[in-house]
Amino acid sequence: MNKNSLLRIRDLSKDELMGILEDAQGFEVLHKDWQLPESKLVANLFFEPSTRTHYSFASAELQLGCKVEDFTAEGSSVEKGETLYDTVKTFESIGYEAVVIRHKKDEYFTELENINIPILNAGDGAGNHPTQCLLDLLTIYQEFGKFEGIKLAIIGDISHSRVASSNKEAMELLGGECVFSGPKEWQREGWPYMPIDEAVKWADVVMMLRIQKERHASAMSMTDAEYLAKYGLTKERAKTMKEHAIIMHPAPVNRNVEIDTDLVEAQNSRIFKQMANGVLVRKAVIKRAFGVKEF
Structure with missing residues (x-):
């Protein structure tokens, strides 16, 4: 497999991870001006629905001067x-x-060991989502200028979340702290758990997760309003956050389910900033994929 593939956060060293974030910040300064030394032909193969990941990859590729093909399984030989x-x-x-x-x-890429071109993982099952994690990290770094000692609470559908897995690996690598909260039946064995009211007060970063109903074997046993009251970020809970703490969410957001709609664009919310950072990070991993070292 190509050495410049990006499959899992745990495949990166701390220096490699920070190098990607540094390049992403470089792209923030350069805006849309910098392109790859030569145009590259890239295919986006999405076998699951996506808005932010799919189209921020496409935006990054086009801004870098790539020629892009968007593949869908429907109508292809996959059928x-x-x-x-x-x-x-x-x-x-x-x-x-x-x-x-x-x-x-999960980890579909283990079947692709004989592929020689770079593979960029845009999400595998409930396993890994490295570029989402990297854009989350960039957002945290922009806010606090460090990872050491930063307390991240990830709250919601933990067991079905590839975002939770990747962020846990990253925070452990970078010296931050990470705890999880939400319904106990959606927790992962051995992961540090904290009741939601304690977690919201404890955290520097409160990251809410979508309920991934498409991965559930059966329907949720409570209404949306009940879930928000028990396990969501309500306005009352948000008032107990640290003064400097921020709200994050990988999106799509189910308003008034995992988070009160009024908090999505609150002053301390960085949800749409995360989306903007997604293009910067994906530019950085594409630059890395093609072995380009300098701007």
Whole structure:
């Protein structure tokens, strides 16, 4: 597999991770002016629905001067039984120089070891979401200028969240603290748990998660209003946050379910800032994928 692929946060060293964040900050200064030394042909292969990840990758690719193809399984040979490996190998064989993949299977990339072009993981099942984690980290770093000692509370549907997994790995690597909260049936064994009211008061960063109903075997046992009252970020809970603390969410946001709608664009919310940072981070990982060292 290509050494410049990005599959999991734990595959990166601390220096590599910080290097990506430094490049992302560089792109914030350069805005849309810098492009790759030569145009590259990139395919975005999304086997699951996506708005932010898909189109921020596309925006990043186009701003960097890439030629972009957006693939959907519907209408392709996947409907005839073609394997993921054969689909990706086809794109490699016909001249594509990198692929961005989102897939419902955890760690789908273990099937792609004989692919030689860079693979950028746009999310695998409930396993990993490295670029979402990197944009979350960039948002935290912009706010606090460090990771050491920063307290991150991730609250909600933990067991089905690839965001939770990647952020836990990153904060452990970078010297931050990470706790989890939400319904106990959605917790992961061995992960540090804290009741929501304690977690909101404890944290420097309160990150709410969407209920991933598409991954649940059965329907949720409570109403949206009940969930918000028990496990969501209400306006009352938000008042107990530290004065400097910020609200984050990987989105899409289910307003008035995991978070009160009035808090989505509150003064201490960074939810839409995260989205903007997604383009910067994805520019940085594309630059890395093609082995470009300097601006």
